[in-house]
Amino acid sequence: MVRLFFHIREGNRMSKDPEGAEFENVEAARMEAVRSARELLSQRVLNGEEIDGQVFELTGDDGTVMATVRFRDVLRLHER
Incomplete structure (x- = not known):
């Protein structure tokens, strides 16, 4: 098991997952x-908000980024 935090980065701003x-x-x-x-994107589309530029940064307890997920890329990904 691994504990990860889902921080949202948008440009220089970061919303941290506590x-x-x-x-x-x-x-x-x-x-x-x-x-x-x-x-999150579906809500932003419904609200007429911008849907480009946000990124999930998945970090470990020590702040190391383990993975990133760009919001715009999820529109093209297919889950198996």
Whole structure:
């Protein structure tokens, strides 16, 4: 199990995930980030907000970035 934090970066701004969550591995966390980004994007589209430029940075307890998920890329990804 690995504990990762889903911080959202938008340019120079960062919204930090204060709690994090445990996942079986980094790939499982990345797939959850894809699902979460899709949910956030759907709300932004409905609200007429910008949908480009946000990135999930999945970090460990020590702040090391383990994976990134660009929101615009989740529109093209296919889950298996």
